[in-house]
Amino acid sequence: MIVPFNHVFMLAGAVFFLGLICIFTRRNLVMTLIGIEIMMNAAAIVFVASAIHWNRLEGQAFVLFIIGVAATEVAVGLALVVAAHRVTGSVDPDRYNFLKW
Amino acid sequence: MSLYAVIFYLLAALILVATALAVTRKNPVHAVVSLIFSFFGSAMLFFLLGAPFLAALEVIIYAGAIMILFLFVIMMLRVDVAERTGFSPVRWMPSIAIGLLFLALSGLSVFRESGSAALITPAMASPREFGRFVFENYWLAVEIISLLLLLGLLAAVLLRKGRESKEKLPGGGEGEEI
Numbered sequence: 001m002i003v004p005f006n007h008v009f010m011l012a013g014a015v016f017f018l019g020l021i022c023i024f025t026r027r028n029l030v031m032t033l034i035g036i037e038i039m040m041n042a043a044a045i046v047f048v049a050s051a052i053h054w055n056r057l058e059g060q061a062f063v064l065f066i067i068g069v070a071a072t073e074v075a076v077g078l079a080l081v082v083a084a085h086r087v088t089g090s091v092d093p094d095r096y097n098f099l100k101w
Numbered sequence: 102m103s104l105y106a107v108i109f110y111l112l113a114a115l116i117l118v119a120t121a122l123a124v125t126r127k128n129p130v131h132a133v134v135s136l137i138f139s140f141f142g143s144a145m146l147f148f149l150l151g152a153p154f155l156a157a158l159e160v161i162i163y164a165g166a167i168m169i170l171f172l173f174v175i176m177m178l179r180v181d182v183a184e185r186t187g188f189s190p191v192r193w194m195p196s197i198a199i200g201l202l203f204l205a206l207s208g209l210s211v212f213r214e215s216g217s218a219a220l221i222t223p224a225m226a227s228p229r230e231f232g233r234f235v236f237e238n239y240w241l242a243v244e245i246i247s248l249l250l251l252l253g254l255l256a257a258v259l260l261r262k263g264r265e266s267k268e269k270l271p272g273g274g275e276g277e278e279i
């Protein structure tokens with residue numbers, strides 16, 4: 001016996017909430033991407049807990065895919081941030097108020 | 102309270118504290134370092150919940166690869182530490198109210214759902230078992246994910262190359278330095 005299932009759920013919810021706060025309150029694109037990573041990690045925690053709760057391996061399989069998507073997303077996202085930084089010299093999303101490349 | 106439960110609550114506290122530190126640090130490097138601790142905590146949680154292979158992947162990919170990539174980019178871009186804070190609680194009041202309502206509803210639905218208070222029994226899916234399951238049932242998804250990784254690689258390379266090809270254009274723009 002480890003813990004009630006909903007305690008794991010509440011932990012993942014809290015972590016997801018922290019990631020959401022990170023996205024909303026920071027004016028820095030790198031920190032926004034970090035917030036997305038935190039939220040994906042929270043989703044992975046929920047999937048692993050569901051896998052052990054219902055004794056199904058599908059949950060663990062989906063965590064594998066979540067990790068793959070997170071890796072791709074962060075590679076493309078950081079490449080975009082670097083490209084935008086080359087043009088504007090800033091990582092503040094409010095500075096990207098130009099449409100002329 | 103069993104030993105497993107003690108370990109779980111310790112890990113939960115570690116994850117929450119490290120993530121909260123990561124979210125609130127002004128310096129992005131400090132944020133990334135404390136986030137690495139958070140991901141180590143998640144990896145131990147995965148191990149506790151019977152997924153040793155995913156625990157290893159979490160350490161290798163999340164803490165090892167993704168966070169180091171963030172560190173590289175932060176050091177390369179010289180991100181300004183003094184960051185404008187764009188958060189005023191009064192202006193965000195409607196969003197906060199709706200968010201708290203949503204939080205209350207979801208918490209209620211989690212706790213009212215029958216069977217959600219059932220204790221998790223320890224179990225373990227060995228990496229061999231897990232790999233066999235994935236490649237027997239989800240081989241197509243594995244292929245799609247590998248294609249996605251390839252596309253991500255191509256996108257990262259193309260985002261870099263697009264700038265070079267632009268500079269070869271005659272009379273291109275303001276002549277930004279590379």
